Every structure is written in structure tokens, then in C-alpha cells.
Amino acid sequence: MDIAEKLTEELECRVAFTIPVLGGIPIPESCVMTWGIMAFLVIASILLVRKLKKVPKGSQCLLEIGINWMNNFFLEILGEKGKKYLPFLETLLIYIGISNTIGIFGFRPPTKDLGVTATLALFAIVLIQISGIKERKFKGWLHSFIEPMPLLLPINILELFIKPLSLCMRLFGNVLGAFVVMELIKMVIPVGVPLALSLYFDIFDGCIQAYVFVFLTSLFMAEAMESEE
Amino acid sequence: MSSIALGAAIAVLTGAGAGIGIGLATSKAAEAIARQPEAKGDINKALLLGCALAEATAIYGFVIAILIIFILK
Numbered sequence: 001m002d003i004a005e006k007l008t009e010e011l012e013c014r015v016a017f018t019i020p021v022l023g024g025i026p027i028p029e030s031c032v033m034t035w036g037i038m039a040f041l042v043i044a045s046i047l048l049v050r051k052l053k054k055v056p057k058g059s060q061c062l063l064e065i066g067i068n069w070m071n072n073f074f075l076e077i078l079g080e081k082g083k084k085y086l087p088f089l090e091t092l093l094i095y096i097g098i099s100n101t102i103g104i105f106g107f108r109p110p111t112k113d114l115g116v117t118a119t120l121a122l123f124a125i126v127l128i129q130i131s132g133i134k135e136r137k138f139k140g141w142l143h144s145f146i147e148p149m150p151l152l153l154p155i156n157i158l159e160l161f162i163k164p165l166s167l168c169m170r171l172f173g174n175v176l177g178a179f180v181v182m183e184l185i186k187m188v189i190p191v192g193v194p195l196a197l198s199l200y201f202d203i204f205d206g207c208i209q210a211y212v213f214v215f216l217t218s219l220f221m222a223e224a225m226e227s228e229e
Numbered sequence: 230m231s232s233i234a235l236g237a238a239i240a241v242l243t244g245a246g247a248g249i250g251i252g253l254a255t256s257k258a259a260e261a262i263a264r265q266p267e268a269k270g271d272i273n274k275a276l277l278l279g280c281a282l283a284e285a286t287a288i289y290g291f292v293i294a295i296l297i298i299f300i301l302k
Binding site: 166176215 | 277278281282284285288289291292295299
């Protein structure tokens, strides 16, 4: 069937180009999209940080509003101990937010690829455990597997992997679902309707999923960092 | 061929749970706002977060259905 074939083709991750080194390394298009987003963010950061004044004017106001909001939001969950993780979490939030909503411009969101979301979940696992180890020292971290009851040891070990797995699948599923629905709509009615529905699927859903991903990561980090004083 | 369709259809039934759960949560949120309109901001935030998390289980079902359709032959 025509629609089924087109849809299957859209769902696959295409190889953008191949580096002719060591017998050709295929570069998937989600990788190229990520590079594009990185370049955009780096250039935007450099341009916005020139000539900062003590009394803000113009674009610096917006920048300060955004950064203040994010800082307050994370400090509320993580407490004072979490200050060193703020830049990483905020970058994660901005990157996931942009890559989810890039569907509006006609590109394919990099988070549609299971590899990208799995990598982000890997970041989350490592970050949560490192924050726990740093805060409670190695023995305290090992001890946290036995709280609150030694009987829960297998469940605690499982939780180590299941929490980031659920993060990954939630993000992947939402972005894939939004993408599939948008593609189907565009195939049936190419004009007008995609705009209104894209407001919900692409923008609203994408922003909320980015927010939820980072919020849950910081929540797990706060849980790992809390020590019983 | 038909067992694939059946499997995918059963997988997507998880959406029912999410629908009921989010409906209940929204009704409680509406009640809470009616009781204390000044807390609208906090209630809104809590509702949105809860809905995004509850939606996840429905999305898992959707992902499994997609995997079944496209990977099983």
C-alpha cells in the first residue's frame, strides 16, 4: 500500500553520508542534525554574550530571564549541593527542547532515533550515580542500595537501570508518535491543517517532554544525593 | 499477518489506563482550582507534570505496537 510504504520509509534512520576512512563509517542523519543544533547553539551563545552590561538592555534581559528561571527551577529540586550540575542540566534542557521542536522547520528530529535517546538516558544513569558517589562517598553509595531494607536489594539494583530506561522510552515514544502523526497528516492534507495540529504535537509536546526528562533526572539526582544527617 | 495485527491492537489498549488516570487527575485539579483560585499556578504545574508522566505508559504501548508492526514479519 502506498501510505504504508511511505510511512515505513520515513520511520527509518537514513544514512546522511559516509566518511571514507577505514572502509567507510556511515553517519546517520540524526548525527548531522545534532551537529547542526550544536553549531546553532554555540554561535547563538557567542553572539548573545558579547558586550554584557551591568544594567541589562534588550536581548540581555531575555537571556537573564531564561537563565534565572532555569536556575531557580533546578536549585529548588537539587538544593545547594547541586550547583555544580546546573550547567549540564540546563544544556540538556535546551538541546532536547530544540531537537524535539525542530519538526516545525521540516527537519527530522534527532530524538526520533532510538540511539540518541538511549545515549541521553546513558548520560542520565552516569550523572545520577556520579552525583550520589560524590555526595556520599563510595561506601555511602554502596550503603544506599540496602536502604531502607536489605530485602529491597534486587529491586534497588534493577531500579538503577529501569529509571533511565523509562526516561529514554518516554522521550523516544513521544517524539516518534508526534512525528508519525504529523507525517500522516501531511500525506493526507498538505495545507493548513498541519499548522494548527503542529502547534500541539511538535511544540507543546516537545517542550513538555524535554522539561519532564530533565526534571526527572534532577529528581533522581536529589534522591541519590540526600544523606541522612 | 493477522496475529501481528492482533498483537499490535492489544498493545495499544494501554491507552485506556492513561485516559482514565489523566481524566481523574484533571477533575481533581479543576476542583482544587475552584476551591482556591490563588493556587492556580502551582496546581497547573503539578497537573502538567502528572499528565506527562501518566502519558508515558500509554506511549510505551504505542512504541511496542509500532515495533510489532514493523519488525515482526
